[in-house]
Amino acid sequence: MSRYFVTCARGLEAVTASEMLSFGATKADPVPGGVAVEGGQEVMYRANLWSRTANRVLQVLRSFPARNPDELYQGFHSFKWETFFRTANTFSVECTLGGRLNPQLNHSHYAKLRIKDAVVDRMREKSGGARPDVDVEDPDLPIVAYVRDGECTINLDASGGSLHERGYRLDGAFAPLKETLAAGLIELSGWNGREPFFDPMCGSGTLPIEAALKAGNVAPGLLRKRYPFQRWPDYHQELWDRLWSEAKAARSPVSEGLIFGADRSGRALLAAQENARNAGFGAREILFLKQEFASIQRPTEVPGVIVVNPPYGERLGDVEELAPLYKQMGDLFKQRFQGWRAYVFTGNLELAKHVGLRATRRVPLFNGPIECRLLEYKLY
Numbered sequence: 001m002s003r004y005f006v007t008c009a010r011g012l013e014a015v016t017a018s019e020m021l022s023f024g025a026t027k028a029d030p031v032p033g034g035v036a037v038e039g040g041q042e043v044m045y046r047a048n049l050w051s052r053t054a055n056r057v058l059q060v061l062r063s064f065p066a067r068n069p070d071e072l073y074q075g076f077h078s079f080k081w082e083t084f085f086r087t088a089n090t091f092s093v094e095c096t097l098g099g100r101l102n103p104q105l106n107h108s109h110y111a112k113l114r115i116k117d118a119v120v121d122r123m124r125e126k127s128g129g130a131r132p133d134v135d136v137e138d139p140d141l142p143i144v145a146y147v148r149d150g151e152c153t154i155n156l157d158a159s160g161g162s163l164h165e166r167g168y169r170l171d172g173a174f175a176p177l178k179e180t181l182a183a184g185l186i187e188l189s190g191w192n193g194r195e196p197f198f199d200p201m202c203g204s205g206t207l208p209i210e211a212a213l214k215a216g217n218v219a220p221g222l223l224r225k226r227y228p229f230q231r232w233p234d235y236h237q238e239l240w241d242r243l244w245s246e247a248k249a250a251r252s253p254v255s256e257g258l259i260f261g262a263d264r265s266g267r268a269l270l271a272a273q274e275n276a277r278n279a280g281f282g283a284r285e286i287l288f289l290k291q292e293f294a295s296i297q298r299p300t301e302v303p304g305v306i307v308v309n310p311p312y313g314e315r316l317g318d319v320e321e322l323a324p325l326y327k328q329m330g331d332l333f334k335q336r337f338q339g340w341r342a343y344v345f346t347g348n349l350e351l352a353k354h355v356g357l358r359a360t361r362r363v364p365l366f367n368g369p370i371e372c373r374l375l376e377y378k379l380y
């Protein structure tokens with residue numbers, strides 16, 4: 001049984017926790033920004049392969065008091081790193097300081113250097129002089145340290161960077177939603193994968209693509225090439241190969257006429273189509289339409305779910321400029337989408353008021369540092 005800390009967007013903790021329980025975790029406690037998980041190796045493998053909302057799966061190794069740089073060094077130096085890797089392997093160190101900061105330990109860069117020295121010194125002593133190299137791009141052992149209120153937790157990053165980088169998005173020119181946050185919004189909407197799904201301002205297509213991955217029972221982790229845990233001494237290749245094959249076999253066809261995305265920007269739609277293709281979906285699975293919101297129509301007669309992330313601006317004057325679009329959303333949803341449920345994700349509560357419909361639910365969420373809401377409207 002191991003302990004893991006699974007990070008996710010703030011506001012999605014309960015969604016991520018229920019995913020972890022479905023992967024066989026014996027414990028999954030939501031805490032701000034993540035889930036404290038207990039379970040076997042299979043839970044960690046499944047989380048990397050199947051989680052739609054987790055950003056990173058960290059394996060928790062040890063906690064110890066670290067009120068100053070010496071205690072931090074000692075805590076890392078006394079850890080048996082030689083049982084985790086060899087000097088021919090590479091490692092990296094990431095360190096986040098939080099909570100009440102001790103004046104002696106308040107620079108994360110310095111803390112990181114002390115940790116790196118401790119690991120290198122330990123490995124040198126145990127190997128008769130050889131030392132492992134640091135590799136920040138693709139380390140075998142990505143060490144993640146959290147120091148909070150004088151206590152340090154050592155973790156290993158089993159995911160190797162954020163899982164939101166599924167691998168289907170190639171065009172970085174847009175400011176899209178993170179894939180894991182988009183998937184979380186879809187979970188919160190309660191979309192069942194069989195009723196129609198529509199994002200009328202889809203930008204580079206993240207929401208429709210995440211919807212298609214869910215409808216097609218596609219394990220998002222299949223799109224990634226390799227994971228650090230495959231280079232750890234306790235790697236269970238047979239188990240991973242079995243889970244990987246099961247995940248490949250689980251993929252099912254996405255019905256035609258189920259998932260739709262629209263946007264007024266042709267450039268955004270080209271990116272959306274390319275991203276969808278990279279994820280394995282063509283026009284049969286996701287139909288993208290070039291459309292001004294003002295002329296939006298329901299894409300299918302069967303009622304379904306709208307999830308939309310309209311522009312919400314960050315500058316002064318944006319409210320004035322965008323208010324008419326939010327008002328139009330309220331009006332057109334009500335007139336043209338009777339029987340549907342609409343979910344509007346916005347970082348501007350002032351703008352949200354202009355929708356003018358009564359929200360039946362408001363879920364607080366964070367898009368990075370920006371406090372947002374997912375607003376639910378039932379359209380009668």
Ligand SMILES: C[S@@+](CC[C@H](N)C(=O)[O-])C[C@H]1O[C@@H](n2cnc3c(N)ncnc32)[C@H](O)[C@@H]1O
Pocket residue numbers: 174175176177178200201202203204205206207262263264265268291292293294309310311312325
């Ligand atoms: C915040 S972005 C959506 C990003 C998207 N969720 C993604 O992950 O790429 C908002 C999108 O709304 C589109 N948009 C803004 N005003 C619109 C309008 N009046 N009609 C249609 N699309 C509009 C923009 O072109 C932009 O792509």
